[in-house]
């Protein structure tokens with residue numbers, strides 16, 4: 005089991021009074037910590053100021069067998085802006101790759117953080133600029149370039165140059181990243197020698213991006229007199245499944261992260277600078293990643309773990325927009341969203357991770373921890389902090405809401421499955437879905453009649469596999485389905501998701517179909533999910549962009 009799951013056995017010398025849920029009790033802190041580990045609700049109790057002030061006393065570190073290892077005194081901290089130890093961590097601020105792409109951007113981000121003197125944030129960072137894409141490309145080249153050429157891979161030179169230039173321009177020590185760059189080169193040589201890049205190695209390879217950006221930023225904050233402490237997510241308690249390149253965060257993460265970050269903050273306050281995107285596989289103990297764009301999920305998971313007031317995700321756009329600005333530049337910011345709307349938007353907005361560019365506004369799973377912890381998420385523009393951005397909360401005034409956003413998911417595989425009537429209706433549906441379950445493939449959009457099912461396959465589960473494996477898996481699905489049905493595999497389809505107030509579905513559909521008819525587009529499948537915020541339409545890939553533009557004009561302009 006991963007080390008982050010274990011409790012280190014930190015306890016205070018005296019009992020504390022803990023109030024929460026209307027009752028109060030008096031227990032040694034060790035018991036409280038074990039108690040809060042078993043319940044997320046108790047994390048909020050742990051954040052309680054009265055508990056904290058008691059915790060900031062002398063602390064015993066004890067070994068697993070109960071021996072006292074050392075006694076720690078809380079240090080007095082002279083901290084420029086985040087000074088008083090009574091002050092607690094207030095929010096998460098996550099900055100994506102575009103926000104920390106250069107030394108200049110890092111300076112601006114530091115200024116931006118300091119422009120909120122009342123906040124004591126946990127900072128989550130992605131890799132600088134396009135570092136993740138470059139690392140993946142370097143890994144792919146290493147497979148076939150030969151050991152002697154591995155050091156000369158263009159992408160490696162680019163990454164070295166970017167990081168060394170950044171530390172130089174920020175006036176911090178080269179040693180902040182030099183050992184990582186050295187190890188990265190060795191890793192690429194290893195890949196070249198093995199002529200193989202496994203998913204596990206891929207995750208280790210890309211982790212260098214976040215490991216370096218956070219070290220640079222923490223060193224820079226310390227240099228300008230703002231006390232900061234760097235954390236690697238895989239050391240801090242982000243525990244995941246072992247699904248390399250697309251891992252899920254496990255429940256054990258929340259108490260583990262709270263224990264580590266709150267414990268350190270209580271003991272010696274310094275702004276935590278945490279690597280986004282990364283985790284630690286609970287069985288393998290190896291570095292995992294949460295899927296492309298996964299730093300958003302790191303941010304919301306930390307927000308939930310610490311029971312913080314707000315989670316801010318800072319992007320290069322003025323918030324969540326009415327559609328992808330790369331498809332239609334006249335897209336406009338959406339001021340308010342519910343978690344449900346944002347989750348659907350993020351899920352159906354997820355793009356193929358390769359080839360680059362790879363642009364999605366929010367990680368598809370990122371709303372889950374925020375919704376579970378009921379913590380507002382604010383999407384802001386780090387290039388334009390004045391813009392109000394988008395506020396995502398549990399509920400919002402829907403009385404005037406019709407359509408909120410239009411989302412396009414391209415390159416989808418659709419299956420038309422018509423029963424051969426060998427099975428009854430129940431047996432047919434059950435058989436079809438059991439085939440998907442057995443093969444570990446999830447389904448996105450479904451429409452059924454008595455004897456047929458049309459569905460689209462969730463590409464994110466397929467993306468994490470090698471291309472050749474994807475093709476053989478699709479063949480396998482079709483082969484299995486053909487035992488009970490006539491199957492038509494349709495590729496190059498797109499899902500257009502209309503996110504909004506589905507209470508007004510007739511109005512939305514009337515308008516949408518009028519636009520599609522005018523544009524001569526035939527919808528091949530339609531589904532209104534139980535979520536009540538999303539109507540999905542499937543069209544041909546080559547018609548999809550034109551449809552999104554026309555729908556945007558009709559609904560928003």
Ligand SMILES: Nc1ncnc2c1ncn2[C@@H]1O[C@H](COP(=O)(O)OP(=O)(O)O)[C@@H](O)[C@H]1O
Nearest residue numbers: 100101102319320321324325327328363364365
């Ligand atoms: N509906 C949408 N609203 C806002 N941005 C979107 C949307 N759909 C796609 N995008 C793209 O997502 C990008 C997200 O911003 P970015 O700064 O790249 O985030 P991060 O660095 O956190 O991944 C935008 O630049 C934009 O191109």
Ligand SMILES: N[C@@H](CC(=O)OP(=O)(O)O)C(=O)O
Nearest residue numbers: 100101130136296297298299
């Ligand atoms: N660096 C990772 C994780 C991430 O979240 O990045 P960004 O916040 O720049 O999308 C990626 O590119 O996928």
